[in-house]
Amino acid sequence: MDRNLLTAGLLLLSFSSVAQRPVIQTNFTPDPAPMVYDDTFYIYTGHDEDGEHNEFVMNEWRVYSSKDMVNWTDHGSPMSLDTFKWAEWGAWASQCVERDGKFFWYVCCVDKATHDMAIGVAVAESPTGPFMDAVGAPLVSGPGGYIDPTVFVEPNGDAWLYWGNPGLWCCKLNRDMVSYDRNFVITGSHVEKVADGVWKFIQNEDSFGGPEKLAEGKTFADYKDLYEEGPWFYRRNGLYILAYAAGGVPEHISYSVSDKPYGPWKYAGQIMPLQDMGSFTNHCGIADFKGNHYFIYHCGSLPGGSGFNRSTAIEQFDYNPDGTIPTIYPTKDGVEAVGTLDPYSRVEAETMAWSEGLKTEPNDQTGIYVSEIHDGDYLQVRSVDFGDKGADSVTVAVASALRGGAIDIYSGDCTGQLIASIKVSPTGGWEKWTTITARLTSSLTGIHNLSFCFRGKKGCKLFNFDYWKFNRK
Ligand code: FUB
Numbered sequence: 001m002d003r004n005l006l007t008a009g010l011l012l013l014s015f016s017s018v019a020q021r022p023v024i025q026t027n028f029t030p031d032p033a034p035m036v037y038d039d040t041f042y043i044y045t046g047h048d049e050d051g052e053h054n055e056f057v058m059n060e061w062r063v064y065s066s067k068d069m070v071n072w073t074d075h076g077s078p079m080s081l082d083t084f085k086w087a088e089w090g091a092w093a094s095q096c097v098e099r100d101g102k103f104f105w106y107v108c109c110v111d112k113a114t115h116d117m118a119i120g121v122a123v124a125e126s127p128t129g130p131f132m133d134a135v136g137a138p139l140v141s142g143p144g145g146y147i148d149p150t151v152f153v154e155p156n157g158d159a160w161l162y163w164g165n166p167g168l169w170c171c172k173l174n175r176d177m178v179s180y181d182r183n184f185v186i187t188g189s190h191v192e193k194v195a196d197g198v199w200k201f202i203q204n205e206d207s208f209g210g211p212e213k214l215a216e217g218k219t220f221a222d223y224k225d226l227y228e229e230g231p232w233f234y235r236r237n238g239l240y241i242l243a244y245a246a247g248g249v250p251e252h253i254s255y256s257v258s259d260k261p262y263g264p265w266k267y268a269g270q271i272m273p274l275q276d277m278g279s280f281t282n283h284c285g286i287a288d289f290k291g292n293h294y295f296i297y298h299c300g301s302l303p304g305g306s307g308f309n310r311s312t313a314i315e316q317f318d319y320n321p322d323g324t325i326p327t328i329y330p331t332k333d334g335v336e337a338v339g340t341l342d343p344y345s346r347v348e349a350e351t352m353a354w355s356e357g358l359k360t361e362p363n364d365q366t367g368i369y370v371s372e373i374h375d376g377d378y379l380q381v382r383s384v385d386f387g388d389k390g391a392d393s394v395t396v397a398v399a400s401a402l403r404g405g406a407i408d409i410y411s412g413d414c415t416g417q418l419i420a421s422i423k424v425s426p427t428g429g430w431e432k433w434t435t436i437t438a439r440l441t442s443s444l445t446g447i448h449n450l451s452f453c454f455r456g457k458k459g460c461k462l463f464n465f466d467y468w469k470f471n472r473k
Contacts, residue, residue, distance in 0.1 A: 020334030022302050022311030023072055024064060025355045026370075030310035031093035031148075031230070032296045034287035035127065037103075040065050041289045042127050043296065044096045044105065045312055047077065053308040058091040061107065063128050068339030069289065069314070070382045074350040076362045078129025081109060084120050086137055088112040093148040093230060093283055096127070097177075099159070103127050104134070104177045106149035106161065111138050117147045119163055121178050134178040140171060142194065148283070150233045151177075152261075160261050162242065165229030166212055168201045169194065170262055190264035199262065203227055207265040208256055209246065220247060224267060225254040230283040235261070237323055243271060243284050250280040253297065255325060272297060272328050280307040286325075290338045293317050295328050340385035340447060343470040347381070349397075353449070355379040361464070363431050366397075370465040371430075375405070378414050378453040390443040391470035394420050400463035401430045405456025407465070411444055414453035419444060424463045433466055443473070 022029070028048035035042045043064045049057040060080035064072045081087040088110040096105040103124045111118040118138035122131035140146060145165045151173065153159045159173035161180065171180040182197035190207060191199045203212040203226070210223030220226060230245035240261050246254040253272040256265040272282065278300025285296040295317055298310040305311060316335045317328050341347065349370040350360045357377030360368050370379065396407060404424040410416035422438040456462035 019332045021313045021332050023314055024312055026358050026360045028309045029312040030298045031283045032285055032312040033095035034285045034296050035096050036287050036289050037098050037127050040067055043312055044094055046091055048309045056308055060091055061094050068337045069335050070337045070353050071341050071351050073348055074360045074368050075128040076368045079122055079131040083122055084133050086111055095150050097151045099153055099177055105131055106151055108147040111141055116144055119146055119149045148230050150231045152233045162231045162233045168227055169198055171198050186262045209267045232285050245282050250274055251282045253282055253284045271325050275330055277301055278305050279310045337383040340383045341381055343384050344472055346467050346469045348467050349465040352379045353382040366466050373454045373462045375456045375458050378451050380451045382449045383447055384450050385447050386444045388445055389473050390445040392473045393437050393439050393471045395435050395437045396422055396468045397433050397435050397466040398424045398463045399431055399433045400424055400426045403457055403460055405462035408453045410451045411448045414451050430464055
């Protein structure tokens with residue numbers, strides 16, 4: 001068969017057979033914010049701690065990346081409340097942007113001094129950190145509702161910071177990205193000044209689908225869409241777009257547009273209508289990658305998920321011919337691969353398309369690794385390209401303080417074609433790593449989805465897994 005046809009067939013198979021909502025299964029990952037840098041799609045998220053809560057329990061932020069939109073690498077948590085000496089609690093929504101080779105991660109959390117939410121910013125030389133507080137104090141603080149920062153840097157160098165719940169505020173960042181222009185003035189009846197350089201938008205049916213607060217006797221149903229929180233601000237084809245969580249709660253996603261970066265805004269419609277996804281909030285980001293458009297949002301769809309245990313999900317979309325954003329509905333399958341995974345280079349075990357039962361941990365020496373491996377757990381990667389000749393062996397890096405176990409690698413899911421069976425013996429410690437090379441029981445060529453299926457004594461923690469690599473024939 002023609003190799004291109006075969007490849008297309010295998011890709012189709014991989015797209016239709018793997019559900020990918022949410023895209024991260026090892027941690028809860030709310031408030032996702034995309035950033036594209038070089039040839040990589042990054043997602044910066046919050047972290048809802050495991051367990052049943054009736055409030056947000058959020059102490060750190062996390063980073064994930066992908067080069068193909070289906071296999072996501074966990075970079076751990078390069079920033080937490082401890083990064084900001086002034087922070088008291090509440091590592092809520094954030095966004096990272098790149099400027100002049102530096103990475104600025106804008107966050108919100110409660111300021112110890114005021115016990116109110118405030119906006120802070122940390123800076124790093126790399127998209128995955130380490131991040132340091134850039135100011136040593138909040139960048140902007142105010143009278144309440146200062147959450148959910150979103151930043152956009154224009155091609156002409158102007159940079160804008162928007163934030164707020166249920167008010168919407170804006171300031172113009174200085175070139176350093178860690179201070180703002182206190183002399184910047186927005187004129188017009190659509191704004192009011194709240195402090196030097198800080199402007200608040202007047203909300204009404206025309207600008208954001210409704211007023212900031214419900215008028216007496218009115219309900220949400222009386223308005224098109226009230227702005228609630230979670231703004232996502234960017235520019236496309238000369239038009240400024242501000243997507244936001246609308247409601248109140250439960251939230252859906254709507255947007256407004258303007259021909260200027262500071263309004264007046266014009267309500268433009270809903271993007272993601274209210275969905276039954278187990279979360280009363282939604283929070284979005286929008287980004288382009290490899291010629292495609294992606295809508296990133298959160299849901300409570302992971303097992304154990306809820307309004308306080310939320311996870312990142314992604315849908316691909318096309319703008320309408322007139323530039324408006326179409327209605328986007330959640331899918332179970334997520335998005336198609338826009339690249340392949342090279343099995344002949346070291347692949348971190350924490351690079352996954354899907355997993356069950358697993359967690360990730362950081363280690364000073366080896367970085368992030370996969371932990372909490374028990375009998376029956378598995379991880380899957382998609383669109384792995386073995387090329388024409390294929391491999392004859394596979395190497396894995398593992399550690400086990402106690403029992404060890406086995407890794408069975410299959411093409412497809414854990415009932416697919418067995419490729420290799422690797423016995424893992426105890427190594428003397430949960431972070432005492434060793435590599436094991438095993439011959440393949442059958443060889444693969446072309447593009448496949450793979451499953452790494454873990455076996456061992458039932459109910460016991462078996463081993464930790466750092467990376468894998470196939471060896472060419
Ligand atoms: O994650 C905490 C808060 O919930 C965020 O700041 C809001 O956008 C909402 O998602």
